Amino acid sequence: MGFSNLDQEDLKELSRRTGQACVGFNLRKASRLLMRLYDEAFEPLGLKGTQFSLLMAVVGNNGAAIGELAQPLGMERSTLSRNITVLQKKGLVTVEEGEDRRQQRISITDSGVSVLQKAQPLWQGVQERLACELGEERIKNLLEDLKSLSQLFKGK
Amino acid sequence: MGFSNLDQEDLKELSRRTGQACVGFNLRKASRLLMRLYDEAFEPLGLKGTQFSLLMAVVGNNGAAIGELAQPLGMERSTLSRNITVLQKKGLVTVEEGEDRRQQRISITDSGVSVLQKAQPLWQGVQERLACELGEERIKNLLEDLKSLSQLFKGK
DNA sequence: TATCAATGTGTGTATATACTTATATTAAAG
DNA sequence: CTTTAATATAAGTATATACACACATTGATA
Numbered sequence: 001m002g003f004s005n006l007d008q009e010d011l012k013e014l015s016r017r018t019g020q021a022c023v024g025f026n027l028r029k030a031s032r033l034l035m036r037l038y039d040e041a042f043e044p045l046g047l048k049g050t051q052f053s054l055l056m057a058v059v060g061n062n063g064a065a066i067g068e069l070a071q072p073l074g075m076e077r078s079t080l081s082r083n084i085t086v087l088q089k090k091g092l093v094t095v096e097e098g099e100d101r102r103q104q105r106i107s108i109t110d111s112g113v114s115v116l117q118k119a120q121p122l123w124q125g126v127q128e129r130l131a132c133e134l135g136e137e138r139i140k141n142l143l144e145d146l147k148s149l150s151q152l153f154k155g156k
Numbered sequence: 157m158g159f160s161n162l163d164q165e166d167l168k169e170l171s172r173r174t175g176q177a178c179v180g181f182n183l184r185k186a187s188r189l190l191m192r193l194y195d196e197a198f199e200p201l202g203l204k205g206t207q208f209s210l211l212m213a214v215v216g217n218n219g220a221a222i223g224e225l226a227q228p229l230g231m232e233r234s235t236l237s238r239n240i241t242v243l244q245k246k247g248l249v250t251v252e253e254g255e256d257r258r259q260q261r262i263s264i265t266d267s268g269v270s271v272l273q274k275a276q277p278l279w280q281g282v283q284e285r286l287a288c289e290l291g292e293e294r295i296k297n298l299l300e301d302l303k304s305l306s307q308l309f310k311g312k
Numbered sequence: 313t314a315t316c317a318a319t320g321t322g323t324g325t326a327t328a329t330a331c332t333t334a335t336a337t338t339a340a341a342g
Numbered sequence: 343c344t345t346t347a348a349t350a351t352a353a354g355t356a357t358a359t360a361c362a363c364a365c366a367t368t369g370a371t372a
Contacts, residue, residue, distance in 0.1 A: 008218065011269065015216025018279065023286055023295060024187075024194050025209040026302040031183045032329075033230045033309040038180050039330080050358065053181040060171025062164065067320060074189045079359050081322060086357070102320040102367050113167065123174065130179055133308055138301055139179060145290075145298040146182040152289055153189040188359075195360080206328065223350060235329050237352060242327070258337050258350040319368075328359075333352100340347070 023149075037129075041122045045115055046090070052119050054083055058093055058108050059116060065103040074150055087112070179305075193285075197278045201271055202246070208275050210239055214249055214264050215272060221259040230306060243268070 194205025
């Protein structure tokens with residue numbers, strides 16, 4: 001039916017409804033806020049929440065190439081390439097040419113393992129705080145829904 | 157009990173469990189993937205998903221200052237300041253000094269309204285696709301959970 | 313084997329994000 | 343009314359993110 005005659009009030013109402021219903025907006029907003037909590041928690045280690053996640057992914061796929069790592073993270077390979085460089089500069093991972101000399105294989109360093117060990121209880125702290133404030137059940141459902149959502153993009 | 161004797165297998169298992177349970181990681185992963193879908197949908201308008209959200213927020217708070225807008229978005233004011241500049245360069249919003257000359261008041265332009273009108277059905281398309289693939293009920297629960305999560309940071 | 317297509321990464325460019333610091337303006341104290 | 347504290351924003355710096363493109367390497371084909 002078009003919007004040709006939308007006045008200020010109509011636009012305001014449209015904005016309100018869209019903000020309430022938009023999955024992307026609410027996902028991003030929650031993400032912004034939550035990541036600050038993680039960043040705060042890991043701050044004593046000089047680590048960001050995103051870097052903790054990535055280091056965890058590296059150790060779970062030790063020696064994997066960029067492209068192989070990017071897949072399960074749902075991340076562009078070029079993005080991952082840059083993020084890995086950050087961990088490398090911190091001395092947490094090493095990057096080595098594979099047998100296939102196009103590939104760069106990523107491995108965690110001893111220092112990386114050490115940081116991960118110190119980070120784990122900090123992560124646990126955030127996790128428990130969330131479970132406490134939102135309830136275990138709600139967290140469980142949220143995780144399921146998020147995984148279903150990610151699953152939709154499996155092929156891409 | 158410490159991790160002093162963690163071997164490769166233990167680390168791999170730790171990584172797997174953490175990846176499964178971490179709210180931040182799964183939130184971010186879903187966010188990354190989903191935002192690409194929005195970006196694709198809005199591409200004909202030269203708009204990103206984030207920019208659509210922001211433009212919607214502007215029109216819902218027309219004439220608000222940066223700080224007033226940042227609050228409901230859960231965004232840093234400095235971040236919002238930069239994001240607004242992008243919309244301004246596209247001619248979608250105007251920035252004007254307020255009576256309090258420290259404030260910059262943001263308003264949508266006619267061009268901005270026009271783009272929003274064209275964007276709305278594209279947004280609706282994504283929304284319906286999600287509802288179709290995940291189910292209305294699941295989307296509803298997900299939105300509720302995300303809002304509860306954001307609510308935790310209300311004071312900050 | 314020489315050529316060409318496919319693959320794996322990195323770089324250029326743009327945006328999103330936050331924290332810290334600088335600047336300007338208002339409000340409060342004296 | 344002057345000094346000082348509080349507030350609003352922007353700019354500096356760093357990271358996260360993606361897309362398009364360039365480059366190198368491998369694999370396939372003629």
